[in-house]
Amino acid sequence: MSTENDPRAGAAGASGPAGKDDITVGSLNRFNKTRSRRSKFLRRFAAHKLAITGGTILTFVALVAIFGPMLTGSPTAVDAANRLQGPSADHWFGTDNYGRDVLARVVEGARVSLLVGAITALLTSIFGLAIGLYAAYNRVADAILMRISDGLMAFPGILLAIAIMAALGQHSTNVVIALTIVFTPYVARIVRSSALVVKEQTFIEALHAQGASRSRIIWINMAPNVLSPMIVQATFVFADSIITEAALSFLGAGVPPPAPSWGNMLLDGKTVIYNAWWMTLFPGLFIMATILAINLLGDGLRDLLDPTYKGKGATGRKKRKAAKKAAEAAAAQREKEAVGGTQPVVPAQATRAAEFETTSRRPEGQ
Amino acid sequence: MSNLLEVADLRTSFATEDGVVTAVDGVSFSVERGEVLGIVGESGCGKSVTAESIMRLLDEDSTTYEGEVLFDGGTDLLNLPDDEMRRFRGGRLGMIFQDPMSSLNPVYTIGNQLIEALRTHTDLDKKAAYSRAVEMLTLTRIPDPELRMKQYPHQLSGGQRQRVVIAMALCCEPDLIIADEPTTALDVTTQAKILELMADLRHKSDAGTLFITHDLGVVAEICDRVIVMYLGQVIEDTDVHTLFNTPAHPYTRGLLASTPSVETDNSQDLPIIPGAVPTLKQVPYGCRFAARCPFAIEACREAPVELREYAGEDAVEGVGHKVRCIRAEEIPGLIAEQERRGGESADGFATDIAEAEEAPTEAAEHAEAEMKAAEEDQK
Amino acid sequence: MAGYLLQRALALVPVLAVVSVVTFGLIYFMPGDAAATMLGPEATQEQIEALRESLGLNDPIWVQFWSWLTAAVTGDLGTSIFMNRPVTEVLMDALGPTIHLAIQAQLLAIIIGVPAGILAARKQGTGTDQTVMVGALMGISVPSFLLGLFLMLLFGVILGWLPVAGYRPIEDGIGESLQYLALPTIALGAMQAALIARMTRTAMLDTFSKNYMKTAKAKGLKDRVSLYKHALRNASLPIITTIGQTLGTLVAGAAVVETVFNIPGIGQLIVNSVERRDVVVIQGVVLMIAVSYVLINFLVDILYSVLDPRVRFTGGDS
Ligand SMILES: Nc1ncnc2c1ncn2[C@@H]1O[C@H](COP(=O)(O)OP(=O)(O)O)[C@@H](O)[C@H]1O
Ligand code: SF4
């Protein structure tokens, strides 16, 4: 876009300085914008193939996690007679070294993984939002909170999680605690930087001038404006915490056996990898599919929600290619007509614009 | 004498995600050796696209060029193979960009970038290129050229950087210089100095210059001929005196009325053209200026308006004066009548800026809303 | 420049302070009696008391912290309860294979990721771009330990081409060493390559849109020169930052991948220590990796300032 600022262009819509009266108008406008934005968002989401794919796979895994356990047998029932059986009609995914049904365990593992991921994403969002907004609002708090988050982010996530697990002891709740400590700084950072931008906007200044209370400004006015980037980040936290939980459990520092989790199933599988490939393959595929789905969804959401993100999708290219073809065809057409000496063709867009023109106001002088 | 540059019916379209937009739509003009041709118009009317079409700088994947750009006796730049075109760029065609802050690469020294330009187009060895580069910098009257060679762009002021950009454009002695708003990004004093420099330099060679600006004041200072552009089309084409003395198109009148004169420095009180340039997605079928034109009548909207010779009573003999307005000849009369009745300024535009702001035309409002929507779409 | 470096160095202080508090806190926040937990259920009361004494758990907390910190600064990270050896010594033994693996994976990632990212950016929107980006997405969606398991299953178990466990240092011969580390290196490098490819693509696209690229074209430069001299040099700055920032994760990832392939490095040390709840060792590992991460990023800052004249000359932190 051109950055030049021609004082003569577009002066008609100039708005006055923000005053009290502007607030209601401004917030009304914002309200309307949000509404139209939402419908536009849904339309664009539906057109975003990758996001739809991700959403579909994730929904499938979620359905498996919710309803699967009703259909499969017990994930912990030991059957010594049927140890390490390959996939069969009875045991689609085979059995493990205790004769437990791998399918039942994968399904139950889905429940554990998604639950841990979802709760962590939720908790990090709540804490991250509170910390990020507060930091953006208060300089002193900012300095302290951001140094703490820098410090926490200096630890590789998995390592800090292991250390916390080692200190707290192996328990599913502790996994969530550890992951929340690890990932909150990432959400807080994002919230803070978007909040700093929002804070500079005139409507916040206007609220200050109006004497709105601090918590009102933070929670009612600033929070909704940082939600988009926060949701995108929370999606990635969701994926990362599933990965980290799996890694923790694989290292024996996560969800304690005998409860199944994809990670500890892989640990069991590794010891018998020469005899039972199915114990590694199936939980592995589920992890892969789930993470891929969340990442697709996250990338899609970022494309759609985050105006500063510039990763142009390939769909745009296709449309542009089609448009270019159309342009070339039109050019060829014009050339032909020019040779024939006829009037230049009127492009469709000009006709549409002409309709708009005739319905608009007649300028004076007529 | 054959023209140095002959642009004939240039049409540049972009394939965008929402379809084709034609940013430059049938533009023709020519530049002679030693001549400075100005292109004026509000921001967004296709000046830069015109310039970059000549240099073929636009993204090849999405841009379609039509028409002809004949350079120095008939080379059609638009049909040149890529590597031949490359030899023209920076060699016989020099380009000066608008924003000196961002048009130099921040991680290389000035010297590096100047020498690179020289060595791309000449056989000079490093040493010779270095002294040539210093010579060029000296020519642009930059203080302490030897030191500048070693410095990085961020260590220079805006004006100094623009001098470097000028030196870079001129170092291979181009036949055609294209300057796209070379002073817009600079403060007023620096603007004046850079203009002075450019005016000086043009006398030192017989290169032709295409000088793009949205500032008619600058045009008056430096140009010989002028074309006025609106929404991708030339709407008036004449020499600089005629343009200022007897403007024919209502748009040109509007631009002139809103240009601060030297005596009155109070630009706040100047009349403005109400409304904004429509976006390329809603190009009107008839006269493209109709939505903002105080003289628009039904006939204006009915058919595309052609660029034609101006034949008003005040037309100057023998200069060539083209205009794209069906009522151009009546307008002086209309204005006189309005003045008699009072209420409107001599240009037919509302004088009261506040009035224009409070009661924007519906069309302008609509256009603005569309523009915002388009911006949001782009995000 | 000197001012810039000093400013950067000073910024390390609070980060290192937080790192040490968190690390120290690991023992302090252990639920129940840390000494009893660490020694396990069979420990006698005297043993527990002795450990409490030697860990200084009976002192006021700030005394504990201070003595721990001063010891750590001088390289004394305590003594492993289980192995009864100084943690520093244990760490040094385990570090070799981990660093070896991490460096090899990083090199692989750069060799693949940077060209792939450049290619994708040049062919933005085409099938090539899409392929690279889908590949990168797969790369970041398969945790390295899982990829390790899959590779082990395919190349080790099914095809039997490569060894699935163990480690040979380079001294044993490059060929032999590579054979053992090939699968772990790929497993660990893949995600890193994916991250680098994505970052490279974004950074390249970002520079493509800069005005100086138009200037370069208007000068008549060849596309190749524009690309490698003008675009890549600018894009290298964020790419280097990404590489620096992911280095800690890479080392941690190496530790996880090691356990897949039974490589005797930091990873195994951690796993064993977690099992034994030898928190002192964990503390040592965590502290060392976090501090190295901070220091490496300091080095990246210095490198950055060498590469970016704007930083080099003004000392601003832009
Ligand atoms: N690459 C592009 N794709 C689509 N539209 C473009 C592109 N470049 C410029 N335009 C549009 O072309 C019009 C003319 O732009 P420009 O020539 O930059 O105007 P100006 O006269 O201010 O220099 C604008 O409406 C702009 O939005
Ligand atoms: S043709 Fe009509 S609308 Fe267009 S400029 Fe002339 S008078 Fe105005």
Ligand SMILES: [Mg+2]
């Ligand atoms: Mg322009």
